[in-house]
Each structure stands twice: as C-alpha cells, then as structure tokens.
Amino acid sequence: MKQIYITTVLILIFVQIGFAREKRNAHYITNQAPLVAQPYTALPIGAIHAESFLQEMLKIQRDGLTGQLDSIYEVVCGDNNGWLGGTGDGWERGPYWLDGLVPLAYLLDDDELKAKAQKWIEWSINNQQEDGYFGPRPLPENYEHIPGTQQGMRNDWWPKMVMLKVLQQYYMATGDERVVELMTDYFQYQLKMLPENELGYVTFWANRRGGDNLAVVYWLYNITGDKFLLDLAEIIHKQTFNWTEVYAGDMIRRLNPLPDLHCVNVAQGLKEPVIYYQQHPEEKYLESVKKGLTSLKEVHGFVNGMYGGDERMHGNDPTQGSELCSAVEMMFCFENILPITGDVYYADYLEKIAYNVLPTQSTDDYMRKQYFQQANQIKVSDDERNLFNDREGRNVFGTTTGYPCCLTNMHQGWPKFVQSTWFATADNGLAALVYGPTTVTAKVANGELVTIKEETGYPFKEQILFTVECEKTVKFPFHLRILEWCKTFTLKVNNSVQQVEAQDGIVILDREWNSGDEVELNLAMDFRFSHWYEMSLGIERGPLVYALRIEEEWREVEKEGYDDTFWEVLPKSPWNYAIWEKTVENADFQLEFADEIQPNPWNLENAPITLKTKGRRMPIWTESRNMAGKIPSPSWPYRIVEENEEEITLIPYGCTTLRIAQFPVYRK
Numbered sequence: 001m002k003q004i005y006i007t008t009v010l011i012l013i014f015v016q017i018g019f020a021r022e023k024r025n026a027h028y029i030t031n032q033a034p035l036v037a038q039p040y041t042a043l044p045i046g047a048i049h050a051e052s053f054l055q056e057m058l059k060i061q062r063d064g065l066t067g068q069l070d071s072i073y074e075v076v077c078g079d080n081n082g083w084l085g086g087t088g089d090g091w092e093r094g095p096y097w098l099d100g101l102v103p104l105a106y107l108l109d110d111d112e113l114k115a116k117a118q119k120w121i122e123w124s125i126n127n128q129q130e131d132g133y134f135g136p137r138p139l140p141e142n143y144e145h146i147p148g149t150q151q152g153m154r155n156d157w158w159p160k161m162v163m164l165k166v167l168q169q170y171y172m173a174t175g176d177e178r179v180v181e182l183m184t185d186y187f188q189y190q191l192k193m194l195p196e197n198e199l200g201y202v203t204f205w206a207n208r209r210g211g212d213n214l215a216v217v218y219w220l221y222n223i224t225g226d227k228f229l230l231d232l233a234e235i236i237h238k239q240t241f242n243w244t245e246v247y248a249g250d251m252i253r254r255l256n257p258l259p260d261l262h263c264v265n266v267a268q269g270l271k272e273p274v275i276y277y278q279q280h281p282e283e284k285y286l287e288s289v290k291k292g293l294t295s296l297k298e299v300h301g302f303v304n305g306m307y308g309g310d311e312r313m314h315g316n317d318p319t320q321g322s323e324l325c326s327a328v329e330m331m332f333c334f335e336n337i338l339p340i341t342g343d344v345y346y347a348d349y350l351e352k353i354a355y356n357v358l359p360t361q362s363t364d365d366y367m368r369k370q371y372f373q374q375a376n377q378i379k380v381s382d383d384e385r386n387l388f389n390d391r392e393g394r395n396v397f398g399t400t401t402g403y404p405c406c407l408t409n410m411h412q413g414w415p416k417f418v419q420s421t422w423f424a425t426a427d428n429g430l431a432a433l434v435y436g437p438t439t440v441t442a443k444v445a446n447g448e449l450v451t452i453k454e455e456t457g458y459p460f461k462e463q464i465l466f467t468v469e470c471e472k473t474v475k476f477p478f479h480l481r482i483l484e485w486c487k488t489f490t491l492k493v494n495n496s497v498q499q500v501e502a503q504d505g506i507v508i509l510d511r512e513w514n515s516g517d518e519v520e521l522n523l524a525m526d527f528r529f530s531h532w533y534e535m536s537l538g539i540e541r542g543p544l545v546y547a548l549r550i551e552e553e554w555r556e557v558e559k560e561g562y563d564d565t566f567w568e569v570l571p572k573s574p575w576n577y578a579i580w581e582k583t584v585e586n587a588d589f590q591l592e593f594a595d596e597i598q599p600n601p602w603n604l605e606n607a608p609i610t611l612k613t614k615g616r617r618m619p620i621w622t623e624s625r626n627m628a629g630k631i632p633s634p635s636w637p638y639r640i641v642e643e644n645e646e647e648i649t650l651i652p653y654g655c656t657t658l659r660i661a662q663f664p665v666y667r668k
C-alpha cells in the first residue's frame with residue numbers, strides 16, 4: 001500500500017514537472033513537441049518598434065549602406081547577382097545583405113526598402129527547381145569572369161543557409177505562405193541529397209555553419225509539424241562540425257600554436273549546440289557553450305566582450321583584431337540562445353556587444369565599416385600591424401577594404417538586436433529581456449492585444465519606465481530581466497515599491513493590468529574593474545565599458561588599387577596613460593552626464609557620459625608597428641611614470657574610434 005502511495009506521489013510530481021516544462025506560448029510560433037518547450041518566443045517582425053537612439057540607428061542604416069548597397073556595391077549586390085538570375089556573384093554576399101535589409105525594411109515599415117528586398121525573395125520563390133533546389137544555378141561554360149565577385153560555388157549548401165534566414169524573417173513579417181512551401185520542398189531535397197553530398201562537400205563553411213540551417217529546420221517544424229524535418233535535423237547536426245566538443249574541450253585554450261579555428265566560425269558556431277539541444281535536451285549542449293565562452297574570455301578575451309581573432313584565433317593582446325562579422329554573428333547566436341534557454345547571461349552578453357563593440361565598427365553615417373577593430377586602438381591606418389590577415393586596408397574604415405564579407409554581413413546587427421528586445425512568454429505574457437527604448441504591441445493572455453512603451457536612456461541611464469496600454473483590464477505576467485552586474489534594483493508599479501526578488505535573473509509581475517499602468521525599474525550601475533592581458537585594467541559600469549577619450553583626426557584617403565576611398569583616423573592627443581592602483585581601489589572616477597542623449601550618441605561629440613580621473617603617462621609605452629606597443633606589465637617595485645599627474649577623460653567604448661580600453665596600472 002505504502003509503495004502504491006509513493007509511486008502515485010512520484011507520478012504526480014513528474015506529471016507536474018512535465019506540465020511546468022510543457023507550457024508553450026499560445027499565440028506565436030514556438031517549439032512543438034517533441035522539441036523542448038521554450039520559455040521565450042520570438043515576436044513577429046513589426047511587433048517591436050525602436051524609439052529614440054535605437055530608431056536612429058535603423059534610420060542611419062536606411063540612409064547608409066543598408067539602403068544603398070545595390071548601387072554602391074553594384075558588382076555584387078546589383079542586378080547581375082546570381083540570386084537574381086544573373087551571372088555575377090552567386091554565393092553568400094547577396095543573401096548576407098538581405099539578412100539585414102529584410103528586418104530593417106519591416107521594422108521601419110519602409111516601402112522602398114521592402115521593394116528592394118522583394119525582388120530577391122520573388123526570384124528565390126519563383127525559380128525553385130522541380131527537385132526542391134533553390135538559389136543560383138551553375139553557370140554556363142563560357143561565363144564572363146567578373147573581378148571581385150564569387151561566381152562559382154553555386155551548389156554550396158552554405159549561402160542557402162543565409163537565404164533561409166532571410167526567408168524566415170520575411171515570413172515573420174508578412175506571413176507569406178510561399179515561404180513554407182519553398183522550405184518544405186527544399187528541406188525534402190536536402191533530406192534526399194545530404195547523405196551523398198554532405199554539408200561540407202563544396203566548402204568547409206557549410207560544415208562549420210550548419211547550426212544556421214538547423215535552426216530554420218526546427219522553426220519550420222513548429223509551423224508544419226512535418227516529422228521528416230526532425231530526421232533532417234539529425235543529419236544536419238551529424239554533418240556539422242562538432243562544436244559541442246570544441247567548446248567543451250581545450251582546443252580554444254591553446255596559445256602555442258594558436259588554435260586553427262576561424263574567428264567568425266567560432267562566433268557563429270556558438271548557437272549550434274543549443275539549437276540541437278531543443279531536440280535532445282541534454283545539459284552537455286548548454287554547458288559546452290558556456291565553457292566555450294569562458295575559454296574565449298580567459299584566453300583570447302578583451303574587456304569589450306570580443307576576443308582576438310583576425311581570421312585565425314589570436315590571443316588576448318588588446319591590439320589583436322576582432323572582426324565585424326564575429327560581432328554580429330555572436331550577437332545573432334545570443335539572440336537565438338536566449339529564448340530557448342531563458343538564460344539571462346546571454347542577454348547581458350548581447351547588450352555588451354551591441355552597446356560597446358557594434359557602434360564603433362562603422363562610421364556615423366553607416367557608409368564605411370572597419371574589418372578589424374582593436375580594444376586598444378591608437379591609430380586607424382592602412383599599415384601593417386600584427387594580424388593574421390595583415391594585407392591592405394584591414395583596419396581602415398572603407399567599403400570593400402579588408403575583406404568584403406563584413407560589408408554585406410554587418411546589416412543584421414541593429415535590426416535583429418531591436419527584434420530581440422521583447423519576447424512572448426510560455427505563460428502567455430510579455431518579457432523585456434534586453435533593454436533599450438522601444439514599444440511593443442503583442443498578444444497576451446487569451447489573445448488580448450497590449451502595448452508596452454519602454455522609455456529609457458539605457459544603456460546610459462539607470463531608469464527604465466514602462467507604460468502599459470490596453471483596451472480593457474487584462475491579467476498577464478510581465479517578465480523583466482535583472483542584470484547580473486546589478487547588485488541593487490528597485491521596481492515600482494504605479495509608484496508603489498514592489499518587494500520582489502529575481503529568480504534566475506527574472507522578476508515576474510503577474511497581475512491585472514489597466515491602461516496607463518506604469519512600471520519603473522531602476523538598475524543601480526556600479527563600477528566594475530577587471531584584469532586582462534598583462535594585468536591590464538578594464539573599467540565597466542552597468543552595460544558599458546569605458547575607454548580613454550583620444551582626440552581624432554579623420555582623413556579620407558584615395559589610393560591606387562582600392563575600389564573606393566577610405567578613412568584613416570590619427571590621434572591628436574596622448575594615449576599612453578597608466579592608472580594608479582589606488583585610483584581603482586577608491587573608485588576615484590567622477591561621472592558627468594550630458595543634459596540629453598543625442599539621436600546618435602556613438603561619437604566623441606555626443607558621448608552622453610564622461611568619467612574624469614587621474615592618470616600618468618608611461619614613457620616606456622610607445623607606438624610600435626602602428627599600434628600601442630606591448631602593454632607594460634605591473635612591475636616590482638614600480639614602473640616609471642611621469643612626475644606630472646594629469647586629468648584624463650574616459651567615455652563609453654561605443655563612442656570612441658581611437659581608445660585605450662585596457663590600461664596599465666602603476667604603484668607608487
């Protein structure tokens with residue numbers, strides 16, 4: 001009898017646990033069994049509207065390269081592209097551009113941009129072959145070679161993975177059912193062909209980036225429930241590079257010789273174990289990604305959240321490069337992982353890249369980009385440094401300078417970030433998981449439509465004000481993220497302080513909401529100090545990293561052999577400052593806030609925050625090979641610094657072009 005009782009209790013507990021796990025959002029495309037229930041679900045494109053500076057970032061992209069790439073980079077993104085039926089470029093670059101253009105067009109509800117994107121989408125849909133293949137077809141024997149393009153590799157699986165992401169977003173914006181048909185036919189084609197023509201049969205990129213393919217297969221499964229998609233998923237995972245093993249192992253931790261891993265692949269592969277986890281929810285997949293990120297930080301990491309990887313992985317000297325593609329692909333991984341795991345660690349990390357690294361790697365008008373940025377960057381010039389890929393134009397702000405992947409891939413940065421600020425929840429509420437000025441309109445509870453306006457100067461300011469708008473009273477849970485770095489926060493609903501605690505970084509306000517209800521969240525931003533390469537000092541406060549303000553001289557350069565002019569940036573003020581250890585101990589930094597946050601806050605003139613402190617120049621630390629020379633390590637009893645203590649100014653990393661973000665520290 002006792003046994004039966006215990007068994008019954010156990011069964012009830014398991015049913016309850018199962019039930020709790022099984023909660024799935026009722027209104028939006030979310031994981032269906034047997035895929036693991038996801039705590040958060042992406043909203044359709046159009047549900048979230050960017051405001052203030054975030055909206056400005058989108059507008060700058062519209063007026064800059066994203067809106068004009070078909071004319072500025074006509075040789076690749078013009079009408080002769082293979083993805084438009086032409087004989088030109090037929091590989092990744094057209095789809096890369098669309099991967100940012102499509103969400104931008106629909107976030108801005110801009111007809112002109114939509115029309116530009118539609119041409120490509122129509123071509124893909126209307127030219128799918130009988131057997132399910134889609135994309136550019138092999139070229140005729142006598143095709144004309146066009147310099148600067150990639151006309152071949154048309155049967156590669158990789159560029160199609162990018163176009164699948166494009167089509168997925170297009171569906172999330174429009175609901176065009178032709179996308180579901182195209183994908184179903186194409187995935188059947190993949191199921192048939194992959195056993196013979198494995199993912200990596202044309203290029204190794206497809207083998208490294210299979211996670212992008214896999215994510216769309218699961219997404220389609222959640223719409224159609226076609227069981228063959230789960231079989232295809234197994235094949236794709238099996239044929240994809242074993243990232244789970246690489247991140248969990250010690251390969252990334254090698255410094256001598258440096259691991260033979262491509263920097264962008266390392267960023268882009270981060271999502272794969274978690275994507276596959278949806279079908280096989282084993283902890284090892286989640287753990288491997290965390291381990292991989294820890295290895296990256298400890299062995300190759302910079303204070304800005306990126307890692308040394310200038311083509312190949314390259315250690316943590318803050319003068320090594322980090323590629324723009326790595327930044328946007330890493331962001332996209334976190335945007336994928338966050339709703340599957342609900343792990344706010346990825347939201348913190350996403351904000352770190354978006355609010356520090358991303359703004360610095362393109363010009364204010366979004367007309368030029370930088371292939372490699374340096375955490376300690378004292379000069380931007382067309383000179384040799386110490387990069388793996390050290391040919392011309394790797395560090396300057398240009399269009400096709402460096403390598404043109406970033407020129408076409410960077411457009412996804414801000415639009416997808418905006419799209420990842422809000423999510424629907426498994427308990428049919430709404431979640432503010434990533435902060436920034438936005439407005440969301442989405443279905444909650446039994447399908448009631450609510451709008452929540454998020455007014456904030458975040459990431460510069462601590463206060464966030466949410467205002468609910470709804471037609472009539474509606475009960476739903478509102479999830480808010482509390483950041484790991486935030487030691488104290490206050491939360492008020494209609495001015496009354498709530499006694500709430502965050503669980504796993506989330507506070508849930510489950511109550512009846514009336515139109516006009518206000519939620520005020522204050523996230524205390526304290527200083528945080530960290531140590532990096534040669535014990536160099538990193539300074540953070542809230543989501544922002546701070547760096548030395550260096551006056552800049554921008555000069556446009558015209559040079560033979562380059563497709564276009566590019567910009568170099570030279571320092572107009574000293575940079576070789578060290579900070580006294582007592583300054584850090586006493587957190588002796590004076591904060592000054594600008595009266596208001598400018599539409600584009602990401603430059604020297606508009607930096608919304610300045611930090612004043614003291615520093616001394618360190619004569620031993622000089623320029624070497626066009627970079628800040630090797631950072632002086634702390635020395636016993638002390639290193640020689642200049643007599644004269646000077647006031648120095650730090651500003652948010654994202655506002656700098658030239659900078660010291662990792663400082664030597666001196667004792668007296």
Ligand SMILES: [Zn+2]
Pocket residue numbers: 323324325326403404405406407409
């Ligand atoms: Zn790139």
